[in-house]
Amino acid sequence: MSQKKAMLIDLTLCVGCNACQSACKEENQLPPNEEKYLSLTAYTALDKYNDLYVRRMCQHCDVPTCVSVCPVGALSKTEAGPVAYDGEKCIGCRYCLQACPFHVPKYEWSSTKPRIQKCKFCASRLARGLQPACAEACPTGATLFGDREELLVEAARRINAEPARFVPRVYGKDDVGGTSMFYISPVPFEQLGFDSRMGKTPMPMLTMSALSKVPNVLSVGGVLLGGVWWITNRRAKVQAFEASQKKDPTRPPEDKP
């Protein structure tokens, strides 16, 4: 599976039947109630804005913020697209909860051995050549699974074919550096609870601007401080020598430090 996988969510096709959530809960063995917001028991949730339904789940970013902040590499971006989580590595610092721009990871607060929970992009199904449970269950084709590049072409085709029906934007194409979940919508995304202030630069770049200076601080700082010590130390010794010269001018000059 060399091609990166993705999903296209066409909000104009969604009828709010919640089949995606039911299939997800069945696949992940979660209690089968319908939820509006992401939680420990809802890896995908269906929220309603006027007459539009919006699915939420992990966006499986191309340059994931959570993967970059995790100190132990418990989160990783797999080649096929899913952002995977390894609870055995996780130390529970919760930086991913703090940093995820989509507020996706949820924490098992009540456990004494807590992990995070989130959409897995059905990585195990993908590995078997199946599509994610939610895409398979969607009766209207509102959630479409496929190769990332092909889905982008398809999204553009739909928007161009009916420009009156869609706002001219594929959300997720390059937001925070691109995600694996694309949304096309009849109304501006800001009205649907999408954060519009995030820009196209991957979030981890913000951190890298500081982290990339670490080697410089070590090398330049090390030389600088060493130099400062050498100079101040030398000055002190010269002073001491001059003082001793004054006291005892007969002292041989080769003692000079």
Add this chain to the structure above:
Amino acid sequence: MKIPGLPRITGWHPIATTLILAGAMAAFARFNYGLGATTNLSDEFPWGLWIGFDFLGIGLAASGFTIVAAVNLFHAKEYEPIVRPAILTAFIGYLLVVLVLIIDLGRPDHFWHPLVMWNPHSVMCEISWCLMLYTTVLSLEFAPIVLEKLNIVSPIKWIHAISLPLMIFGVLLSTLHQSSFGSLYLIVPNRLHALWYTPLLPVLFFISCIASGISMVILESLIFARGGRDLLPTPLRANLAKIIAVTLAVYFVVRVEDLLTRGAWRELTALTYYSLAFYAELLIGFVIPFVMLLMERVRTSRRGLYAATLLVVVGFAFNRMNTAITGLEHYPTQTYFPSLIEVFITLGITAVGFSAFSFIVKYLPIFEPVVAGPRRRKEVVTGPPEPIFISREGGDLESR
């Protein structure tokens, strides 16, 4: 009633004991019932009081690296008497922060994972490494004091040999992680309020820790002075105060300049939850002490200096708590206030710190380095008398 020869009865011991016991019970609850049942942390507010405590502890322990750098690298030898208290403060501070971090972790049993599982893109990973390495450096800087007391000299020789690179490494590590605590928040531009979020966070964190670290040294020396052990003559303390004033001024200029260029100053035109927190922080911690420290009268008066440096420390605490908590709240819909258990654990650990300090000061030569130094050092190096490790002349290298 005071009977000569018997120790004075003070309120400190029962208070400390109570706090430590309460903290221990709270910690027991936290480990038994998990974070959800014992803290007010949530998915919306995954970091709280404990992260704020870490910021504070590390910032105040900056006294360690600033004084070591000033005395041993910049050769301000007249400040030598406060090197040991500063190292001790830093050492205890770091140990406590590591302890709080472990309690804060969801999986304390996995605390060692950053040692073997690396992610160089993570600020948290960098901080874990800096904390571990710098705590090691501090323990090596502290070890000679213990060894001296026990009269074990051979390791002192060994530590002395590497003391210069060790000190430089310690200063660099401090520079890195002091600023990295600010870098932690670079990745949340959408969450952290504009009054605190800036790409300059690491720079601002670094500058402010210098002011707070030196303030801690002054405060300590003033408190010891009250107990009859004045480590620093008034003019030297006044000089340190000048450095604080300069640092505060630099911080203020950078902070205000940044607010202006980013346009975040607009948030200050109305009195809101956030702008009030910001004003409190900047006035208490930076503007007022700066104005006070400009006055010679304040710098040379114990009481004045006490007030000014206390303000710096309190304002510093405000700044860190605002960054870690206030700036991330969505007032009034989503706020955070620590639970009793969080507070008790924090207070208990603070009490452990103070108790450890007074205990160690009692049994180890923290205040008499210059007296204790020359007597034993003869076995270690030859050359002009100087205390072990703390000062280091190039002559040692040549004579060895």
